[in-house]
Amino acid sequence: MNQEYEMLNNRLYFKDKDVVSTEFNTCSSENLEQNSRTENKIKTSNGIESTDKLWFISPSNVDVFQQYTNLNEINNTSVKKQVESFLNRFQSILSYNKGYLTDLGKLPPLKIVPNVHDESVLVEWIFKNFRIGFSFEKNESDSSWYIVAQNEINTSNSFGKINNEKIDGLLNSFLIFVIGNV
Amino acid sequence: MDYPDFFLRGISGQNHVGDDDTISGAVFHFGGKDNVEERNDDYNEESIFWKDDEEAITLILSQKKVSGDLQFKVGAVVVNRKKVDNVIKVILEEEKLSYERKPDPKNPNNKYHGNLLLKKSTSNMRMKNIAGMLAECCDKLIRQKKG
Numbered sequence: 001m002n003q004e005y006e007m008l009n010n011r012l013y014f015k016d017k018d019v020v021s022t023e024f025n026t027c028s029s030e031n032l033e034q035n036s037r038t039e040n041k042i043k044t045s046n047g048i049e050s051t052d053k054l055w056f057i058s059p060s061n062v063d064v065f066q067q068y069t070n071l072n073e074i075n076n077t078s079v080k081k082q083v084e085s086f087l088n089r090f091q092s093i094l095s096y097n098k099g100y101l102t103d104l105g106k107l108p109p110l111k112i113v114p115n116v117h118d119e120s121v122l123v124e125w126i127f128k129n130f131r132i133g134f135s136f137e138k139n140e141s142d143s144s145w146y147i148v149a150q151n152e153i154n155t156s157n158s159f160g161k162i163n164n165e166k167i168d169g170l171l172n173s174f175l176i177f178v179i180g181n182v
Numbered sequence: 183m184d185y186p187d188f189f190l191r192g193i194s195g196q197n198h199v200g201d202d203d204t205i206s207g208a209v210f211h212f213g214g215k216d217n218v219e220e221r222n223d224d225y226n227e228e229s230i231f232w233k234d235d236e237e238a239i240t241l242i243l244s245q246k247k248v249s250g251d252l253q254f255k256v257g258a259v260v261v262n263r264k265k266v267d268n269v270i271k272v273i274l275e276e277e278k279l280s281y282e283r284k285p286d287p288k289n290p291n292n293k294y295h296g297n298l299l300l301k302k303s304t305s306n307m308r309m310k311n312i313a314g315m316l317a318e319c320c321d322k323l324i325r326q327k328k329g
Binding site: 113 | 195197198200202204205206207208211213262264265268269271272306307308310311314315317318319
């Protein structure tokens with residue numbers, strides 16, 4: 001892990017206990033405002049609903065899930081499970097921290113692309129000058145993340161394997177980066 | 183060898199681009215089904231068109247599969263070579279990423295054809311990271327005209 005990611009970690013100030021529950025399929029209702037959440041099924045690009053429960057944020061700019069791909073297109077069971085778990089974690093952390101996010105304007109949607117060749121799924125959060133990516137692989141231990149920033153002069157890059165036990169800290173780090181760079 | 187400042191990468195998957203013209207890193211994944219012919223060096227390749235002139239755009243957008251369908255149904259993205267050079271610098275130590283100008287065996291008259299090259303020894307995790315970096319090198323999406 002390189003210096004940039006360490007720097008990101010140094011800027012981390014969210015407390016894990018405040019962020020999410022430890023359950024994958026539901027997030028703690030204590031961490032969500034009652035009037036700002038609805039329990040929906042996943043709406044997919046072709047109108048089909050996934051059977052999996054996710055807590056969705058109703059309002060506007062924090063909803064980065066509006067361009068959901070059809071999760072039923074993910075054939076590999078292990079990959080699908082990883083993606084669903086990840087989205088739940090991500091949703092939960094976004095939801096809890098929405099107070100920090102509402103001033104940022106409309107956030108870009110997550111882009112989810114299944115790869116038919118190797119059965120992996122790429123989830124990217126793409127901003128104007130940087131992107132955050134998560135690649136979920138058939139073998140869960142091979143799943144990885146990256147954050148890349150690029151301009152005419154140089155490239156900044158960090159990447160690593162996804163460690164589910166540390167995913168909350170990783171996502172919080174990325175959120176801090178987003179807040180500081182959008 | 184001198185290369186132009188930009189090259190083109192064809193895009194066939196509708197889900198590889200966003201409504202706001204953002205480009206998925208999946209556009210630059212190596213080892214897809216198009217790589218049917220093994221190279222006899224240490225690299226995997228993915229096709230590009232060098233943008234020597236505007237004709238390169240016309241050619242890539244009109245390229246067709248054997249079936250007669252358009253090869254790149256979405257269009258093509260213009261990639262900034264100088265930004266790619268910055269990516270190459272980031273991973274220079276391993277010398278894993280490069281590019282070349284090389285005729286397409288299936289269409290040897292295509293003077294624009296070339297390849298992005300990635301060392302075969304590159305891990306899958308690193309390949310996807312590099313693909314994300316390459317996606318950040320994109321300057322403009324040129325969509326196929328409707329109809």
